[in-house]
Amino acid sequence: MDKENSRNTTIFMVAMFALLIAYEVFFMGPREKAREAAQKAAAVQQQQAALAAPGAATYIDRDQALRGSPRVAIDTPALQGSVALKGGRLDDLFLKDYRTTISKTSPPVELFRPEGAKQAYFADFGWTGPVATPGPLTQWTQAGAGALSPGHPIALTYDNGAGLAFTRTISVDDKYMFTVADQVANHAAAPIKLAPYATVQRQGEPELAKTNIIHEGAIGSLAGELRMITFKAWKKQGDTGFASTGGWLGITDKYWLAALAPDQHTPIKAQFRADEVNGVNVYEADEVGPVQTLAPGATAGSTVHVFAGAKRVSVLAGYESALGIPHFDDAVDWGHFWFFTRPIFWLLETIHGYVGNFGVSILLLTLILRGAMFPLANKSYESMSKMKKLAPEIEAIKKKNEKEPAKTQQETMQLYQREKINPLMGCLPLVVQIPIFFSLYKVLYVTLEMRHAPFFGWIRDLSAPDPATFVNLFGLLPFNPAAIPLIGGFLDGPLHIGVYPILYGITMWLSQNMSPQAVTDPSQKMLMQFMPIMFLFFFSHTPSGLVVYWVASNVFTVAQQYFMMHKYRVANPIDDLIARFGGGGKAVAIKT
Template sequence: MDKENARNTTIFLVCMVALLVFYEIFVIGPREKQRQAQQHAVAAQQQAVAAAAPGAATYVNRAQALAGSPRVQIDTPALQGSVALKGGRLDDLFLKGYRQGLAKDSPPVELFRPEGAKQAYFAESTWVGPALTPGPLTQWTLASGTVLSPGHPIGLTWSNGAGLDFARTIAVDDHYMFTVSDQVTNHGTAPIKLAPYASVQRQGEPELSKTNIIHEGAVGSLGGQLRLIAFKPWKKQGDTTFTSTGGWLGITDKYWLAAIVPDQTAQVKAQFRVDTVNGVNVYEADDVGAIRTLAPGATTTSNTRIFAGAKKVSVLANYEKTLGVPHFDDAVDWGHFWFLTRPIFWLLETIHGYVGNFGIAILLLTVVLRGLMFPFANKSYESMSKMKKLAPEIDIIKKRNDKDPAKVQQETMALYQREKINPLMGCLPVLVQIPIFFSLYKVLYVSLEMRHAPFFGWVQDLSARDPTSFVNLFGLLPFSPASVPMIGGILDGPLHIGVYPILYAATMWLSTAMSSQSITDPTQKMVSQLMPVMLLYFFASTPAGLVVYWVASNLFTVGQQYIIMRRFKVDNPIDSLIAKLRGARTPSAAAG
């Protein structure tokens, strides 16, 4: 029964893979295109309604929104943009080190956008209380500084005309952390109650990733726990409140983060809020500090940090260490297999530090991982080679007991026990590699370090799929698969199969052919041979870096299998092919 169970398990797994591939190609793909078409249609309708209906959202372009306020420029090694004196907000920000596309003239990634433009996104800090405090329409005065840059803060001032004078100092470091110091002085005759407040606000849903492997939405470390709420459930469940001493909270994309970091010794009421304003969903992460009573003549200060930038692991980890921001590198979505994704990422980045190319680092990582799995794989391939060698004896058992399957199974298992063979050992390498596969997929997909990381030749972004396609003979034909009428979406989608996925299928077929030498059941053998074809479509849409890993891993497997099969003097496809080629050449030579 053990053999039958193993066969049934293999068939079940292959059928599941086939169903997943079918679902990806014929259900998810068309549904995703339909969803995108619906989004474009809804956006167009919203714009038309905004132009005609009172109370609906209306927008201006980015340049017009910027012109709505005097500004102070931001210029750092990592950032460029401006601070709006109207509201004193950080609402105009680009990331210098990252571009939207691979082209050299591609514009830098935009993070913040001023209110009034569509998809506004900004961060601010202020005071809240019964008195008149600075708000979005407050016109601050530039009191010191001309350009906000590292070592050169700017100072803003504003008076409410009722005895309260406010001063704001904004500083920035070489990376992505702003420090905002808000000071208020009470020149009145009565005490005033105030509480510090800071927020990150995003108006409208961003363009989300097409896969659910990455978290995008609310994120933070509050009350000692990591808090994650994706955009869809955030919208559905509404406001969520936490009480925390210190911590941080914000809004995250796949690669970018905007977060507020309060004083780590202060108790705050943190909240993830969502409101609908003029038909637009407004997402906000904010915190309110403890209420302070400000006596006449007294001054109080609140310090808040605002992170606005790229989720580069080393930068986040440095802030966690130097500023005491708890679990800050958890802004990167390490996933449920964090105990594997973190070490794999560390090892990959360490190797990259020596070789300077993430593609080569992936190849060397393959060697390291396969080296760690070598003992398990060796046992497995030895078991399969021994089973192949016993195939003639198993055939004799089957013929002798052709009408008694139970007897066949009993005698076969007795033979295995006598020869010290465990037929289930063949599954061990696959089972060991499954969590590694998912962990490496996660690392390649979510880590910023992989974004736009080149390999060689046509692969210039290891985090994206192989850009070549067999449809246009890998670029030799002068057309794009997407341009083909009627079926362009399929040719550029599920059927977009590049060089590396084809190399994967070829090496997987060879590895499977060598493994299937030990399989005697015809159905199980056929299913195992079809596996590379089914997986070809899956790997066609995965990050190129992952396919590079699997091609190298398959080659490693083939080499290991070949050595073991030669050692046990078992026939294998490589030697059979070489023998055929030699046989084909011999008559020609004789004829000559």
């Protein structure tokens, strides 16, 4: 295939990609919302039927569940909650630094919830063996008094009445890591065999992100490999076990993680389990240590670290380094193209350390990336400007050889060679930016650092779409489009178009019209003309940080194209607009 056909094919494929996006926004999006609504209605009906059936799960409210056990308060700079003395488990936890919405009055994010309440979520620990060991109903006693806080651990004790004395010491740092040290002393006359265990359990279906680019479910690094199982696959396949020395495992949401990290030199049996109990799906990530034999008068111990908090990259990396937990920052879903995603995140976070605003960091990232691509882009826009200047000659060749396509192609390529033009150079900046686009999209979507990160003005969350919409004149008219009967969902869905997506559409149109029109097929030309509109709708539903990047990138593109077209004295749409609306006349192509 010759070079011009390759270019045409590339442009056509991009146009088809735009059509697929439009199909997703206008057809599949509303259809998916309708499907979700039907699923929620069906789930409510199933739950009501289950509650009416014998043996079905029944729930109490969270506060009532908390009152079911004496408690020891947890108070750290990052966490608040309590330890349940019944069971000696971590089952009540909120993240102080993160709120459920961008509102300052929004409640903090809840991570753990006590058993008995709906969507219970907790970490549990203990021993397994042929004798009575502490369980979920065991009443532990606090030795001493005071809350659990950094530098102030708590000690819990329990005697099984048959010669075994258990002690549990729980400590916590100033971030999200608990350390649970269990010890058992054998005061009986016979040896006892016990094995330590730890588990993270989640009861019920969590609310999942509405995209497939995020991993949520079971996660861990076991036997030297990163293990990831989505909730859907987890429920389907049931139990999955791994033998490992050290490592870690847990349950992850988009931004939050509960994970167990045993001693990194101890062999364990790790398991991801999924069961249905009284109509409720129960997900567990647990690990069991080696069997220990306690002679009369002997003691045995086991220590496990419990991470319960926000997946902040620097925090995870810090624990990975300090505690030797392998691949712990891979709890953030970097994706298959991590070799792009990680450097882009690192660069964004480094810039943010100086400027303090992720929106400004994105603009500076754009400047750095476009600066790195400047020589390549200059060559590309030089080639495109020359091609646009030669457009009349190419058109004359086509007319002269209208019935001889092969001769048209031959003479066109001879013209390109004579003028030292490479037609494929025009596609290179787009090709180079494709991995950057997807990597930045991933970074904005998965990293906690971008959650609720403001820019300027109305952009208060760079990880969310532009909240403004032309329907109410970008907030100038005092009404919410979503509240309009019958059509509110459509106005706040497919027709929700913000300021930055519109700026993207304008800059894309300018860049497109400053490029030579390589396609001749009428259908392809029509697709190319509609591309700015298609992408405008697409970017209206993507994180606003991504649109900020792409608008800034387009501005650089247009500026470089404008410079090159002036250098080679080629007419362009900017001069045309200036002439029409500023100079009072119509622009005329510059001739040499």
